Amino acid sequence: MSLPTYFTRLICVCSLLFITPACLAKDATNVIVDTGYIDVHTGPGRGYPVFHALEKGETIELLKQRTDWIKVKTKRGKKGWIHVSDVNKTRGVNGEVVAFSTPGFEQFSNRKFELGFSAGQFENSDSISAYVGWHLNKNIALEAHATQVVGDFSDSSMFTANVVLTPFTNWRITPFVTLGAGTIDISPDATLVSTEDRTNDVLQVGGGIYGYIGRRFVARLQYNNNTLVTDRNENEEINEWRLGITAFF
Amino acid sequence: MATRNNGFLLGLAIVATAISSVSYAQDDDVLEAIITPDLERREIKESDLDAEDFEVGLYFGVINIEDFGSNDVVGVRFAYHVSEDFFIEAAYAESSLSETSFERLSGDIQLLTDDQRDVTYYNLSVGYNFLPGEVFLGSKRALNTNFYLIAGIGSTEFADEEQFTYNVGAGLNVFPTDWLSIRLDFRDYIFEHDIFGETVSTNNLEATLGFNIYF
Incomplete structure (x- = not known):
């Protein structure tokens, strides 16, 4: 493959790479923990260690989702990942129901x-x-x-x-x-x-x-x-x- | 006249009953509307968050095509993470072939033209993430990691021929941040070709280093 083709490819991919993080702007979604505690993992997977527990009544911000995991940020700025089934044990700051679905037959x-x-x-x-x-x-x-x-x-x-x-x-x-x-x-x-x-x-x-x-x-x-x-x-x-x-x- | 009056009264009565029953029914709603502020959304769900289930990346490395030496390879890949465990990915890459030992030893004889020495391959694979963990940089920083196994099918093109290609491999992802992964990948591309006359099955090993963005 010629050098110019290398570079066009490189530029194409790089431009793709730069566009993507820019689409992260949405309103902050804050929820209140409505169960005894919620485990916070260091990564988006059940195998990543639990390094923190959210307490009942704590307000957290939901940042983003990857597969079945949601990245959250606590008031103190701690960031970690909680499972979708746990996010449904929270409620919105205005009392909204939190209803994340897990992919299934439906x-x-x-x-x-x-x-x-x-x-x-x-x-x-x-x-x-x-x-x-x-x-x-x-x-x-x-x-x-x-x-x-x-x-x-x-x-x-x-x-x-x-x-x-x-x-x-x-x-x-x-x-x-x-x-x-x-x-x-x-x-x-x-x-x-x-x-x-x-x-x-x-x-x-x-x-x-x-x-x-x-x-x-x-x-x-x-x-x-x-x-x-x-x-x-x-x-x-x-x-x-x-x-x-x-x-x- | 009397009938008309009666009709009017009946109508009034019906309307009144209707209104009162509606207002009874609405009593709860009215109270709720006073107590709770005007809600913009009733439910918080996945569409309120950005999902980062797709991944795009670039990789560089070396591929050894049997009989044709080891050569640079550069590729792009695109993946969709179906769950924390499984992903599907499509990849496309380009490389080239060096001279075979026979060509080098024999002097002038060239088995393939320059164009025929360009190699492209693409494949569609399913991957399985396992062994999630962390690596530690000094005493302050920990980066998430995971291993994966991957297998798929695809096509490899060189010497004007497409070869149906199986690939199997494994690799390691290291995440400097949660949307960027550095990926070390080892893959075996298995295909048959008959460029030298008889059909031979070949194992072609590749090692690459890639950078991937989740979005």
Whole structure:
């Protein structure tokens, strides 16, 4: 890789790095401890040592959240992390109810976004794919998929936009169907006689199941029937299987 | 006339009853409104706080691609922390290939062109954080640390070919502050290639140092 590319990459990432801490400005959220005591950990995890205990009636400021942990600041300026289940044992300074949710199955049926990746078989080749999904409502989602197929004789990348319909949102193992369209670039391996890359439109009909694992994870098994629209008399049909993991939020 | 009057009275009575029942029902609310100040929000929940579940980072190091020597590698990664234990991440990196021993010993023979010596890989992995702890700097400062195990799938591209690649590894995060981590990562990239004719399975080891921001 050339030096200028290194630098553009570096600048891109650095600018990203600087933007992020700036978005920390929100009103202070103060709450009062409403239980016997609350353990304060040095880090956002149950394994980090407890170095302080909040007392009943103490006012603390909630600073930010990472996974199931909330960073708090005491009146004396001590900072540490408390668990979400403990923050719900506090109340707002004006008597508001503190109700932080822990991710569970309920969040799965009310999810807004999905982020997932999978490994699979694209006809007889290995494939890897990643996707993002956005839910219009409980039943209908729009998804963008990127798939890389690594074959013995050619490599392909496929991009599709899909509509996904999930009819039964309250089931832990729940089926879905999908329709999609996109393009596929096929590049034969250079070790064979020189051939040109080709690009085809692709239509996709598929279906599969989600299986709720726990927390923010679901497993997703999917079958797609891909129709490659070619110039020849017959279109090419390719069967595809994928098994992957999806995080939702 | 009488009927109209009756109708009017009936209407009045209904309205009066309606009002009184409403005001009875509202008595509690009215009292509450007087006692407690006008509340802007009834509930404090996760949307009132910034969540820092995403992570972006840059890493540098050395990767050894079997038969092609050890070379610099630079990459970017993006991760989402699903829980304190698990995260998913996507990474992309670039490196290059040196000459094989055969090329060096044989004189002029070059198996690959310069372009074919560029290596890029990307992968999608699941990581598991474990052994959280602290390291101590002198007597005043303690930095949080954690180890992680990671495994995933991806693709490695060089010599005009994509190779389906598994990766497994482990590493250590040190947190100078809670939104910055310094990460030491050791990874094995496993793929098959047939550049030398027959298909061989290769283990390609990488060691990198990275800087990551949580946001």
